[in-house]
Every structure is written in C-alpha cells, then in structure tokens.
Amino acid sequence: xxxxxxxYIILSTILFCIGVLGVLIRRNAIILLMCIExxxxxxxxxxxxxxxxxxxxSGQLFVFFIMVVAxxxxxxxxxxxxxxxxxTKSIDINFLKNLKG
Amino acid sequence: MTELFFYIxxxxxxxxxxxxxxxxxxxxxxxxxxxxxxxxxxQYILMNAQFLAIxxxxxxxxxxxxxxLFVLMLLNLNENAxxxxxxxxxxxxxxxxxxxFLTLTAALKDAETSQPSIATNENLGLVKNLGNVLFKExxxxxxxxxxxxxxxxxxxxxxxxxxxxxxx
Numbered sequence: 001x002x003x004x005x006x007x008y009i010i011l012s013t014i015l016f017c018i019g020v021l022g023v024l025i026r027r028n029a030i031i032l033l034m035c036i037e038x039x040x041x042x043x044x045x046x047x048x049x050x051x052x053x054x055x056x057x058s059g060q061l062f063v064f065f066i067m068v069v070a071x072x073x074x075x076x077x078x079x080x081x082x083x084x085x086x087x088t089k090s091i092d093i094n095f096l097k098n099l100k101g
Numbered sequence: 102m103t104e105l106f107f108y109i110x111x112x113x114x115x116x117x118x119x120x121x122x123x124x125x126x127x128x129x130x131x132x133x134x135x136x137x138x139x140x141x142x143x144q145y146i147l148m149n150a151q152f153l154a155i156x157x158x159x160x161x162x163x164x165x166x167x168x169x170l171f172v173l174m175l176l177n178l179n180e181n182a183x184x185x186x187x188x189x190x191x192x193x194x195x196x197x198x199x200x201x202f203l204t205l206t207a208a209l210k211d212a213e214t215s216q217p218s219i220a221t222n223e224n225l226g227l228v229k230n231l232g233n234v235l236f237k238e239x240x241x242x243x244x245x246x247x248x249x250x251x252x253x254x255x256x257x258x259x260x261x262x263x264x265x266x267x268x269x
Contacts, residue, residue: 003107003147009209011111011144015118017202022122024194030127030173034134037165038118041141044157048226052148057225057234060153064235067160068246072253074165078172079260085176 008049015042029084029091033077040070103147110147114140127178131169138162150226 015038022035044063051059081091088095113136120133138161145154224230235243 003104007107007111008144009212010206011114013202013205013209014115017198017205018115018118018122020201021194021198024198025122025191028127028178030169030176031121031130034121034130034169037161038121038134038137041138041161045141045144048145048148048150048153052150052225055225057231058238060150060226060231061235061239063153064156064231065239065242065246067156069249071160071165072249074168075257076253076260078168079257082172082175083260091176091178 005049005053008046012042012046012049015039015045027092027094029081029093030078032093033074033081037070037074040066106143106147110140110143113137114144127173128170131166131173134169135162135166138166145226148226149223152226152228152231 019035019039019042022038023032026032026035044066047059047063047066051057051063084096085091117133117136117140121130121137124130124133138157142154142157142162145151145157
C-alpha cells in the first residue's frame with residue numbers, strides 16, 4: 001500500500017474525462033454505451049481506492065451495487081439499440097433527433 | 102514493486118481507453134475496452150480487493166463485453182457506417198472535455214487527502230469480510246437489486262421482441 005491516493009484520483013479523473021470525450025466525439029450509439037461503461041469504471045476504481053485506504057468495506061459494496069446496476073443498464077440499453085436499428089437501419093444518434101413525444 | 106505495477110497498469114489503461122474512443126472499427130473498440138477492464142481488475146488486485154477484481158472480470162469482461170460483441174456482430178456494421186462529425190464539433194468536444202479535466206484536477210488538488218490509515222485491515226476486500234458486511238448491513242439493497250435485475254430482464258425481452266407487423 002505504498003501508492004499515494006492522489007495517484008488513484010488522477011488516474012480516475014483521466015479515465016472519466018476520456019469517457020466524456022468519447023460520449024461527445026462519437027456518433028455510434030454502441031460506442032457511447034461503452035464510454036459510459038468506462039466512466040462508471042473510473043468511478044468504481046476511485047471508490048475502491050477510497051474504501052481500501054480508509055479501511056471501510058462499505059465502499060467496495062457500493063462498487064458491487066454499481067456493477068449490478070451497470071449490467072442491468074447495458075442489457076436494457078442494448079435492447080433499445082437493437083430496436084432502433086430495426087426501425088432506422090442505423091445506430092447513428094443523430095437519427096434520434098426526429099423523435100416526437 | 103507495487104508502484105511499478107501501478108504505473109504499468111495506469112499507462113495501459115489510459116492508452117487503451119484513448120484507443121476505445123479513437124479507433125474506427127467498433128469491434129476494435131470493444132477489444133480495447135476489454136484490455137482496459139483487465140488493467141482495472143489489476144488495479145483492484147493491487148489494492149487487495151480480490152472479490153471486486155474477480156466480480157469485475159466476470160461481469161464486465163465476461164458478460165457485458167460479450168453482449169456488446171454479440172450486438173455488434175448482429176447489427177453487422179462496417180467501418181463506413183458511422184458518418185463523420187464536423188471538424189468544429191470535434192474541436193469543441195475535445196476542448197470541453199479538456200476543460201472538464203482541468204476543472205476536476207484543480208478541484209481535487211486542494212482536497213485534503215489523508216495518508217493511508219495505519220490500521221488498514223488486510224482482509225478488507227476478501228469474500229468473507231465483504232459477505233459479512235453485505236448480509237448484515239446491506240440486505241435490503243441486495244434484495245432490491247434482484248428485483249431490478251428481474252425488471253431489466255423483462256424490459257430487455259419486451260424491447261427485443263419482434264413487433265407485430267400488423268401494427269404498421
């Protein structure tokens with residue numbers, strides 16, 4: 001346990017910002033979902049680091065619950081994507097601006 | 102030794118995360134993201150959070166990324182499927198994410214970070230300890246997550262079902 005916690009903070013910040021960059025720069029909806037996974041993972045890493053350094057197991061359980069929610073989110077998100085693809089023959093997110101409520 | 106592994110894992114994870122964003126072929130993105138997840142699991146092992154490392158590997162590399170790969174291959178997208186974004190939009194998105202990074206680091210720089218506590222429990226991340234905490238303090242969220250899984254499964258099946266062609 002020799003690594004300072006600042007290094008974990010910097011690493012998670014970099015990974016989170018790469019995820020944000022991917023969400024902003026890509027138009028492929030699957031890659032957007034993958035970048036969201038990347039952001040979730042950076043937050044998980046930081047939570048685990050804090051929990052380990054503080055000596056409290058609750059943080060690691062929060063990470064466990066985040067993983068549960070992320071798995072459910074990916075299942076529903078990919079189902080929605082397949083449905084969008086079936087209707088528009090494309091997964092470009094710009095098609096979604098034609099949605100009408 | 103731990104520091105060396107930490108820097109190697111960090112370097113690989115940042116590199117592959119950038120490759121996820123910038124590679125043209127979505128299949129390559131999925132494969133790079135799997136490498137990123139493996140390095141993050143390595144970080145968990147360095148922190149002695151063995152339960153999380155294994156669950157992370159099983160859930161992300163095992164289930165989620167396979168789901169992504171299946172959907173990609175099902176949709177049969179090639180590299181030209183994604184239209185180009187405007188250059189100005191790219192520049193704006195790079196600048197805004199860079200600004201976000203600067204703001205976050207500036208905010209976190211002044212945060213009071215204490216040194217690792219001396220009385221760190223070495224068994225903190227093992228299955229026995231985490232299971233004790235999970236089933237003593239977090240039973241209700243655990244049960245609720247099962248309901249969440251059930252509803253998400255029902256939702257995914259309902260969404261993925263072929264629509265009746267008589268509707269339109």
